Amino acid sequence: MRRLFFALCLMFVAGGALAQVILSDDEIALALAHGPWPSEWRPDSSNRVSGLSKAVTLGEALFHDPILSRDGTMSCATCHVPENGFSDGLTRGQGRVALDRNTLSLWNLTQHRWFGWSGDTDNLWAQSMTPILNPREMGHDTESLKVALSSSPHVEAYEALFGRLDQHEGQTIAVNVSKALAAFQETLVTGVTPFDSFRLALENGDVVTAGLYPLAAQRGLRIFVGKGRCAVCHFGPAFTNGEFHDAGVPYFMAGAGVDQGRFGGLTALFASPYTLDGAFSDDPDRTGAWAVRGVQRLPNDFGLFRVPGLRNVALTGPYMHDGSLPDLHAVVRHYNEIDLERMHADGEAILRPLGLSDGEVNDLVSFLESLTEGR
Ligand code: HEC
Ligand code: HEC
Structure with a gap:
């Protein structure tokens, strides 16, 4: 019913300004999947002072x-x-x-x-x-x-x-x-952003408030969950699936050698006495240790990096594991013109040059900025 309401109320006038929600039902459903925020949290059972x-x-x-x-x-x-x-x-x-x-x-x-x-x-x-x-x-x-x-x-x-x-x-x-x-x-949690206010308004069927979210950000959101395929990896309330991918950033290091990415990370993890499965965990049930027990190191892990969360992303440049991209425009241009020659492992299947116009690039940047508090 709520969705039908949205479909009918594509446009209305709020406070004299033309405000509207331009998303389809499917796009609204995808927007809703990136919340609620803040997420629920329970203390870390491997750390007996967590939450004190x-x-x-x-x-x-x-x-x-x-x-x-x-x-x-x-x-x-x-x-x-x-x-x-x-x-x-x-x-x-x-x-x-x-x-x-x-x-x-x-x-x-x-x-x-x-x-x-x-x-x-x-x-x-x-x-x-x-x-x-x-x-x-x-x-x-x-x-x-x-x-x-x-x-x-x-x-x-x-x-x-x-x-x-x-x-x-x-x-x-x-x-x-x-x-x-x-x-x-654990207490460092980002606050409510313009995107969250929009998302909450969509959830509540409050078209007036939802319509206050800038159109450029709405168009950017459409690209983010749609043809940009960003949400394949940057998914969920924190805008990350928490896993490791190849985003086409070269893994040659500034000095010499290569950054092994997840491959090296797993080498360190397997050698560590400080995992959730180790003697220093305070949790007798070893909650969560299934992940470290089950993970395998494969040649494909070479050069993969963890998908960063995107909340407050406008404040955390420069970007990528090597800091090679100075601002959000550069990041979006990177994805827009992605060099498939550089890709390896699984990223290749998901990423391809997007062919976005300059206007669409700006829209996607507006969306990313709306994930930041106070924007
Ligand atoms: C295949 C999974 C994948 C897809 C699809 C993807 N990303 Fe990423 N994203 C990553 C990974 C992995 C990194 C870190 C890469 C690195 O440092 O080598 C990253 C980094 C970023 C960063 C930098 C964050 C920081 O703190 O440094 C931004 C911003 C970003 N992505 C936005 C986007 C946008 C916008 C799209 C869609 C056009 C997109 N991503 C599509 C996996 C993905
Ligand atoms: C010399 C600079 C430097 C100092 C000092 C430093 N860090 Fe970091 N920190 C980094 C860098 C660089 C990374 C990324 C490292 C990587 O992933 O290889 C990082 C990553 C982290 C992460 C991982 C965050 C995530 O999203 O997974 C945590 C947590 C962290 N640092 C906590 C600390 C704490 C606590 C201290 C003090 C005891 C500290 N750092 C001191 C530079 C620093």
Whole structure:
């Protein structure tokens, strides 16, 4: 009934301005699949401090504290700058040395099963430990981390959550610190966007409010769920299917060599003691460990990267795993003119040059911008 109503009410006048909903029933159904937002969330059963306010407070303090780097010069927030969409605005991250990949933003992490561009980890606390112990990033080892934490102002908060610090081994401390960091990062959820207001209005049959969503964004949405095929991979409330694909970005690295993408990520995952199936998970039922148990590493995984979520995407450029595309126009042009010679693995079956006009490119960019708060 509601749909019929929409089909009949294609056009109406609101507040003097011509406002309309131009989507078909099928397009409306596809728009509805990208919500509701925010999504429901349950604490991470592999992390016993997930969802505890004391852990969020400790995690936030640690996130901003340079004691997590060995030489005391770098905190998580050095690269994941809150005012910068929890990214750094750089092409590729800058640690103690120049890194190979673009810094991921930290929004909506609870929507993911795999973490990092290549899914090196299957949970947020393990992913949070990686930069602390990576010699190219913060450069601690578990013993130097223990020394740094023991003489920090965080001892009391740590002990309230995890027990006596001086009785813990360095490795346990690294895991606990990472679990507090994860508890904080779980709270970084993007707010309601113009797209969400439109989507909710469609769901409620509120044509007046729905008609306030700009026509350019509506036309862009049509392309996104239709001939652009974007929603094949960027699907669901967070605009990602959470899996690994080839989007035609070269995987040769700026310096030398190639970025193995998911292939290398699986090598790291299989070697890690910190998976959902490992001894450091707090979940006796090992919920979610089926994924790491079942996954296989195949030659086709070479050069695949995790599909990024697109919420607040206007704030997180430059784009792609290597930061090679400076803005959203460049991203849409990349898909429009995609170079099939560069494609390998499964992307080829889905992606092909789109042949969009300049106007359509702008419409698709308008849609992507409407996925950002305050636009
Ligand atoms: C030197 C810069 C730098 C520092 C410092 C840094 N990160 Fe990152 N972070 C990155 C880069 C680059 C990536 C993408 C890495 C990849 O996927 O290969 C990333 C990825 C992540 C991810 C994965 C996000 C996702 O969507 O899967 C998380 C979580 C994360 N960092 C948390 C942290 C935490 C917590 C700290 C502090 C303990 C931290 N980072 C410190 C640069 C940094
Ligand atoms: C085959 C799956 C697939 C399809 C189809 C697809 N994407 Fe992507 N998208 C990806 C992957 C994978 C990446 C990351 C690629 C990389 O870094 O190498 C990406 C990256 C992006 C980014 C950059 C996000 C960031 O934070 O860096 C944007 C924006 C984007 N896609 C928009 C689109 C649009 C618009 C379309 C439709 C024209 C589209 N995508 C179609 C898989 C896909």
